[in-house]
Amino acid sequence: MRRLLSSGLIVLAGAVGPSAISPHEAYSPRATDHRSDPRLETLRHFFLKFDCPASAYVVEFLEAADTYNLDWRLLPSISFVESSGGKSTPNNNMFGWDQGRTRFASLPAGIYEVGYRLAYSEVYKNKDLDTVLAIYNPVGPYAHTVKSVMRQISPVQ
Numbered sequence: 488m489r490r491l492l493s494s495g496l497i498v499l500a501g502a503v504g505p506s507a508i509s510p511h512e513a514y515s516p517r518a519t520d521h522r523s524d525p526r527l528e529t530l531r532h533f534f535l536k537f538d539c540p541a542s543a544y545v546v547e548f549l550e551a552a553d554t555y556n557l558d559w560r561l562l563p564s565i566s567f568v569e570s571s572g573g574k575s576t577p578n579n580n581m582f583g584w585d586q587g588r589t590r591f592a593s594l595p596a597g598i599y600e601v602g603y604r605l606a607y608s609e610v611y612k613n614k615d616l617d618t619v620l621a622i623y624n625p626v627g628p629y630a631h632t633v634k635s636v637m638r639q640i641s642p643v644q
Contacts, residue, residue: 524549526559526641533563533640539572541581547595554599555606558616558644562602564636565623583624 526549534542541548541563552559562582563572569583570576578590582601591597605611611619620630 529641530559530563534567534572537567537572539567539574540576541566541573541594544573544594544598547598551598551602555602557602557606558637560637560640560644561605561616561633562598563640564633565601566598567636568629568633 527545530545530548531542534545545563548563549559551557551562565583566572566581570581573581573594575581576594577587579594579597580587580589580591581594581597584597584601584604589597589600591600605619605623610622614622616634617630620633623629
């Protein structure tokens with residue numbers, strides 16, 4: 488046995504659990520065809536109703552939600568509350584992430600990064616929506632406001 492180990496003929500492999508899809512892995516062309524997804528038009532209609540630049544990124548919002556198992560209305564609602572749906576995006580940050588200080592390479596990169604953090608950061612992971620929103624922004628009626636926007640987008644998840 489010692490001989491096999493020293494000659495490198497035995498390979499030991501550790502068990503590898505499921506890993507989180509990083510925002511950099513998720514931010515790549517997807518095979519998902521959202522053209523027949525009713526959420527696409529619902530979200531696009533919502534953003535266009537308010538003349539939001541975020542309407543150009545509805546596919547990215549849906550892909551991030553699906554990739555990170557988030558309510559598909561959450562990221563668009565946060566962007567609507569924080570930046571009027573992309574009307575104010577210093578540092579490509581339409582989410583007010585880190586009090587607006589975080590710089591993202593692009594608006595889609597910000598969508599995936601914030602989605603990833605909400606899904607996998609120990610601060611947010613495995614918490615209910617009210618807790619996530621209270622952590623995200625504990626000031627005033629923030630959670631109520633975001634959930635109200637979510638219901639405006641669509642009353643059901």
